[in-house]
Amino acid sequence: MIQLARRIFIKSWRIQLAITCLFAASVALLVIYGTYLQREINLLEVRMDGGLQDSFIRVELNDSQRGPSKLRPSRGLGTVPLQYLGSWQTGVVDTSHGRLPVAMVTQDTGLNLGIGSAEVLVPQVLASEHNLAVGDKLVVVTKGAHAQFTVAQVHDGTIYGQRIVVWDKNALASNVFLYRHESGAASAAVTSLRRTYPAGIIAYSGSTRSAAEEVIDAVYSPGIRARFGVILFITIAFLTVTLFSFLGKRKVLAIVKSLGLRSWEMVTLLFYEAVLPPLFGSLLGCGLAYVTLRWMISAGQQFAIDGSVFISSALSIWPAVAIGIAIPARFTQVATVNQLLYERPVPFQTVIIKELGKRISALDVYTSQGIEFIHLQMEYGHFNGSVFRRLGDYVKQGEVLAVEERWWGLQIVEYHAPITGYIVYFQDELGLVGVSPLHFGARCGNT
Amino acid sequence: MNEIIMRTERLNKAFSLGETIYAVSDVSLYIPAGKIVAIVGPSGCGKSTLLSLLGGLDRPMSGDIFLERQSFRMLSEDGLAMLRRRKLGYVFQFFNLIPHLTAIENVMLPMSFIGVSRLNAKKRAAELLAQVGLTKRLNHLPLQLSGGEQQRVAISRALANNPALVLADEPTGNLDSSSKNDVLDLFKMFNAMNGQTFVLITHDASVAGIAQKVVRMVDGRVLEEK
Helix, strand or coil: CHHHHHHHHHHCHHHHHHHHHHHHHHHHHHHHHHHHHHHHHHHHHHHHHCCCCCCEEEEECCHHHCCCCCCCCCCCCCCCCEEEEEEEEEEEEEECCEEEEEEEECHHHCCCCCCCCCEEEEEHHHHHHCCCCCCCEEEEEECCEEEEEEEEEEECCCCCCCCEEEECCCCCCCCEEEEEECCCCHHHHHHHHHHHCCCCEEEEHHHHHHHHHHHHHHHCHHHHHHHHHHHHHHHHHHHHHHHHHHHHCHHHHHHHHHCCCCHHHHHHHHHHHHHHHHHHHHHHHHHHHHHHHHHHHHCCCCCCCCHHHHHHHHHHCHHHHHHHHHHHHHHHHHCCHHHHHCCCCCCCEEEEECCCCCCCHHHHHHHCCCCEEEECCCECCECCEEECCCCCCEECCCCEEEEEEECCCCEEEEEECCCCEEEEEEECCCCEEEEECCCCCCECCCC | CCCEEEEEEEEEEEEEECEEEEEEEEECCEEECCCEEEEECCCCCCHHHHHHHHCCCCCCCEEEEEECCEECCCCCHHHHHHHHHHHEEEECCCCCCCCCCCHHHHHHHHHHHCCCCHHHHHHHHHHHHHHCCCHHHCCCCHHHCCHHHHHHHHHHHHHCCCCCEEEEECCCCCCCHHHHHHHHHHHHHHHHHHCCEEEEEECCHHHHCCCCEEEEEECCEEEEEC
């Protein structure tokens, strides 16, 4: 069998090569676009909160919600897996370098900055923008008073955001609170903080990431729709190829089935061409994308090669592969040898109707005599199928009385005799066929 | 040898070609074990349809077929395939060899389905092909063989798993008279040698001449059995 499958595969190598190229191009496109979106999300995330460290949670209140400096998030929840780290007040103040955002910290807010009271921390972005380095002087105006500070450190924005951090013993009540949650307790910690600060903006590493992803999804929605379009195109293209391949191999499938091959074994005949080109295409596409991204990085583009983007892009095409295998496999499973051999329609689904299904009170007089009915589905008094038995015929239970094709032959509806007996009722305008276990003469109906 | 290997119960098969045509109508017959049975009748009388039903290649609209007490009606497509694999051999009128495989590979194929090792399958396939006089054609593709040779490969393939019953649909229909006689001799030889039952469909009186039982069909019905 494997030998036969391999020979059939080799015989159609041109088609297989085209499919491999299609998958490779699609995966490469998805990886490169995914990497580009990933970069945009990362950049936005950094802009949004400077990339809050894992396990840190920051709560920001607006001016009207300023609270005490040590607000504990334990209201009504017992022990909460949170550790309070500190708080500060935010604002925008005049400085010797213009109006700049600041975080004003007091000694009693729990933070140990490791700097003196005449020193400040400056974020990396502002340091670059204003040419500030460690040791430089910075004048800050707070509450009308000028105070000179020395830049003690340049911080990365992971805790305070892109703000200058200054000591201010006269700072008002804090509006930003910093916590650390225990490992694996992020969800419980966030729930607790939402109860404590119902109107607060709660930021944690996951939240800003999600927010950044949402923004990027919104901004790049046409591109993301195009990505779905690519996957849909691959699905349709691959399904078309596998269906044509199935049709092209009908005779071979019929022969092996006539020799006794079961349906799941017959799928091995389709396996090579259904699995190998997508597999090689995915690997080739990943390789192509890797080389392209490396080249772009060396050309100065700020991309980060992320394995998860490669994996998700490669996996995103496999639903197409599953559909491309499942539909021909289903046809292979249900088809008889003659349907395959003589190119007769192969129904995707067969529906068997062997009882009336619902009570028709007008027939009660007949059903009380043991007559059982089936109802052929009529359209404007006409049955769109073939009726094999007529009034007066003897039928056996389960015998096919009529057949109807629907959905261009993809669905076959078979009407089976409900019991063994004689057809004693045939109403061909309504499509009612009654079978009696005893032959006591044909009743009513137009024959 | 008076056992019945196969019997049918009121078989019906209809096709809808504008109007409903019964290709097989209420056919009840039995096939005695170890005999050659010929089903004869004019073209279009339903012989091939009946043989398709007997081989489980198609489903009847009603009625049932029993092969050694096993009802076909109770079997799924896969169940029928398993039955064909072990107990039935089928010879098609148009040979239906797999064009990608050589003569010996075509004969080995059914043996691979029942788990015969490649080495043993190759040995048995070579033996069968030698018995039908194709020793020198083992590695030829079907297209490189004449009609008579292809039919002999098809017979070897049908006999590969040593089935109890071999069904042959017009096995000599596409052959010249010399090839026809060769093929008929093969049926007689395997029947005598292995005691296998053969059911042959034909409209040729000389083919029916080798049969121990003849079933005559007209308009989808069995007219007489001799």
